[in-house]
Amino acid sequence: MFKELDPILHSQLRLAVMSLLIGVKEAEFTYIKEQTGATAGNLSVQMTKLKEAGYIDVIKQFKENYPQTICKITPVGIAAFEAYVKALQSYLPK
């Protein structure tokens, strides 16, 4: 029986962001952009969707007069990611 894949996570860029954040404590927007190779606009849109789903926290602050955006995965995001990986396993040949 195939489990339904979370539509929020079953998108290449959003999944890339979540996979990156699951292994670190927090990351700056610029770092995520660099690692995913996405454009700032597209990344911003996808991160807003993740934020609205409660999967990530986005903290905007100023550091030495420069705007800085810090992102971190939430407990809800961790649970969703784990459920997504579990669901993926049902699609793989045994």
Place this chain on the structure above:
Amino acid sequence: MEQTQFSPKDSLQLIESMINKAQNRFTENGHLYLLWGWVILACSIAHFILDYWQLYDKPYLVWFATWGAFIYQMIYLAKVKQKAGVKTYTDELINYVWLVFVAMMMLVEFILIQSGNWQLTYSAFLILYGMPTFLSGAIIRFSPLRYGAFTCWMLAIASMFVDFHFHVLLLSLGVISAWIIPGYLLRLRSKNQN
């Protein structure tokens, strides 16, 4: 990364590659190991020369040079933090290990001086040097740090059989094995990776 429809197999590959990107990020370039290794080595040799040949009656004053290294380290770490863009659990763990080490150094030194056992200072420092060095080596999976820590512990034992005036030289051997040699090897590894 514009594609939205992709197979479960693609998903797993993407997850794996992104997790590897974050985990394989190797930031340790050995810079602070080399800084502290050379500063402690220079101070310990200077201390030994001034003390052994009685060139100066307060040879311990050479250790004030470590304050300069400490200030440099604070500035360096602030710059690295600003540049990194990411904070990993590994970085955080290593920071705590070294923080505990500094706290322990201060407490041990205070207790040794207060109890009149200051002659045990270098033996105690060798034992303490081993702790963060071994743990850092284990966390970043870098064996030379672990071997260096083990050497420090062996030197601490050796110090019990050596005249006190030579303890500071054992300390210099300790920093060569625990920080200077691994520091150069870390620098080499970092250069090869970048």
